[in-house]
Amino acid sequence: MSEALALDGIEKCYNPGQPNAVPVLRGATLRLDAGEVVALVAPSGAGKSTLLHIAGLLETPDAGEVRLEGQAVAARDRVRTHLRRDRIGFIYQFHHLLPEFTAAENVALPQRAAGASRAAAHKRAEALLGRVGLADRLRHRPAEMSGGEQQRGAFCRALANRPAVLLGDEPTGNLDPETAERVFAEMTEVVRDTGLAALIATHNLDLAARMDRVLRLRDGQVVAG
Numbered sequence: 001m002s003e004a005l006a007l008d009g010i011e012k013c014y015n016p017g018q019p020n021a022v023p024v025l026r027g028a029t030l031r032l033d034a035g036e037v038v039a040l041v042a043p044s045g046a047g048k049s050t051l052l053h054i055a056g057l058l059e060t061p062d063a064g065e066v067r068l069e070g071q072a073v074a075a076r077d078r079v080r081t082h083l084r085r086d087r088i089g090f091i092y093q094f095h096h097l098l099p100e101f102t103a104a105e106n107v108a109l110p111q112r113a114a115g116a117s118r119a120a121a122h123k124r125a126e127a128l129l130g131r132v133g134l135a136d137r138l139r140h141r142p143a144e145m146s147g148g149e150q151q152r153g154a155f156c157r158a159l160a161n162r163p164a165v166l167l168g169d170e171p172t173g174n175l176d177p178e179t180a181e182r183v184f185a186e187m188t189e190v191v192r193d194t195g196l197a198a199l200i201a202t203h204n205l206d207l208a209a210r211m212d213r214v215l216r217l218r219d220g221q222v223v224a225g
Contacts, residue, residue: 035191104126106153
């Protein structure tokens with residue numbers, strides 16, 4: 001299988017050299033292959049959000065290498081911004097949909113930012129939303145949608161630019177168990193069908209056990225679950 005994302009020897013410390021220094025990652029290493037869904041399990045404060053932010057090029061490590069689709073990621077901000085926009089999708093515990101836009105518009109926006117035409121962006125937005133059962137919610141704004149619908153809309157937005165990697169930070173954490181189950185099932189089905197790689201941080205051990213692999217963050221390092 002082809003490598004979609006790799007972290008090699010990632011180090012991260014906040015306030016380095018200070019009395020209140022907080023070492024978070026200590027040589028963290030992992031690899032995601034295209035088409036696999038991997039759970040990241042760790043207690044609060046262990047550094048999983050930091051790990052996801054570094055994997056998603058939102059933060060830079062103090063040491064170590066991030067590779068995306070087999071290529072080392074350059075340090076230049078412009079390169080990282082384009083990779084983040086085009087090759088990485090994010091979904092969080094809260095949907096973060098823009099309240100003044102409809103579901104279809106929210107999914108079209110990242111495509112428009114990447115240069116897609118309005119017609120092409122809306123066509124893909126409608127196809128993605130329809131895939132997760134939201135064909136009748138295209139013109140609804142987030143406040144007019146249920147929590148599960150909002151999160152499925154956020155998932156579609158994360159896939160809008162056909163990323164190679166999907167990063168999720170507790171994407172079902174705000175949902176009731178039944179809704180979480182449906183959202184998780186739809187997410188994993190689409191991820192496997194499209195061949196991207198997904199790293200999903202979760203506290204839900206039942207959902208984690210149903211992913212292809214489970215990784216744990218322990219003492220700043222990634223270990224098999």
